[in-house]
Amino acid sequence: SKVPPIILNNGVEMPQLGYGVWQVPDDEAERAVATALEAGYRSIDTAAIYGNEAGTGKAIAASGLPRADVFVTTKLWNSDQGYDSTLRAFDASLEKLGLDYVDLYLIHWPLPSRDAYLDTYKAFEKLLGDGRARAIGVSNFLPEHLRRLISETSVIPAVNQIELHPHLQQHAARELHAEQGVATEAWSPLGQGKGLLEVPAIVAIARKHGRTPAQVVLRWHIQLGNIVIPKSVTPARIKENIEVFDFSLDDEDLAAISALDEDRRLGPDPATFDMA
Numbered sequence: 001s002k003v004p005p006i007i008l009n010n011g012v013e014m015p016q017l018g019y020g021v022w023q024v025p026d027d028e029a030e031r032a033v034a035t036a037l038e039a040g041y042r043s044i045d046t047a048a049i050y051g052n053e054a055g056t057g058k059a060i061a062a063s064g065l066p067r068a069d070v071f072v073t074t075k076l077w078n079s080d081q082g083y084d085s086t087l088r089a090f091d092a093s094l095e096k097l098g099l100d101y102v103d104l105y106l107i108h109w110p111l112p113s114r115d116a117y118l119d120t121y122k123a124f125e126k127l128l129g130d131g132r133a134r135a136i137g138v139s140n141f142l143p144e145h146l147r148r149l150i151s152e153t154s155v156i157p158a159v160n161q162i163e164l165h166p167h168l169q170q171h172a173a174r175e176l177h178a179e180q181g182v183a184t185e186a187w188s189p190l191g192q193g194k195g196l197l198e199v200p201a202i203v204a205i206a207r208k209h210g211r212t213p214a215q216v217v218l219r220w221h222i223q224l225g226n227i228v229i230p231k232s233v234t235p236a237r238i239k240e241n242i243e244v245f246d247f248s249l250d251d252e253d254l255a256a257i258s259a260l261d262e263d264r265r266l267g268p269d270p271a272t273f274d275m276a
């Protein structure tokens, strides 16, 4: 494969770059995921709430790739938190995906006001023990949630998938993850393609390397050690976004991008987000 693996804390290998399918309708997901698999992606990031696990699963089946060659992540939605409801929601996700295991199962949001993530995670530990999830982890956990989870349960999450891009560099979270052996996975790695790809410093670095701004931002993540899951439904961009393993940013480039931190979220604040 074009994409090198990150070794998770339980020894499972996860491609460092994958394809995210948020906001891709189910009836378009099959074609989009098929395009990504053809372009060489071997990791797909979906979630129950995205409503496209079925289309994603169809594309994986139709690809003819051995199951073991594709790394599939899905996420438990907020309204299903709790021990028994998690086990039921997991069954429903597997059914939609048409799979008998997932590679990574994530708690989508911590919902601290509900205080159910410890019970939820205990169900995740059961799924891991039963071999129905090869790795388990969390998403959108703030350092305080992650510390509490680690102190009250027995399996350190393999991954914390958080909003992370040059305008929101998440230094405290990345430091905690490194200390605890949790891999950092960046969602909205391109800053949702909004202003970030027009920032002059990024455009200048792209020109210097003969690359696109999106490739430069993805390469910055890769050199920092982040797992990334850029999303596009445009075939040319899907291909472009995986072509980031044949060039390197130098120290000056990395420093210029690291200087863009504004501590600015595009998505909700995990401390208060409680959408059911």
Ligand code: NAD
Binding pocket: 019, 020, 021, 022, 023, 045, 046, 108, 139, 140, 161, 162, 186, 187, 188, 189, 190, 191, 192, 193, 194, 197, 212, 214, 215, 229, 230, 231, 232, 233, 237, 238, 240, 241, 267
């Ligand atoms: P992203 O940063 O990947 O940006 C995607 C957008 O950037 C595209 O819609 C397109 O407009 C633009 N784009 C993509 N490639 C481009 C290119 N080569 N050139 C120019 N523009 C380009 O944002 P995202 O979709 O929010 O995040 C990626 C994935 O992260 C999602 O699909 C999903 O899987 C995951 N995610 C997870 C959570 C969570 O709560 N865990 C939240 C949001 C997203």
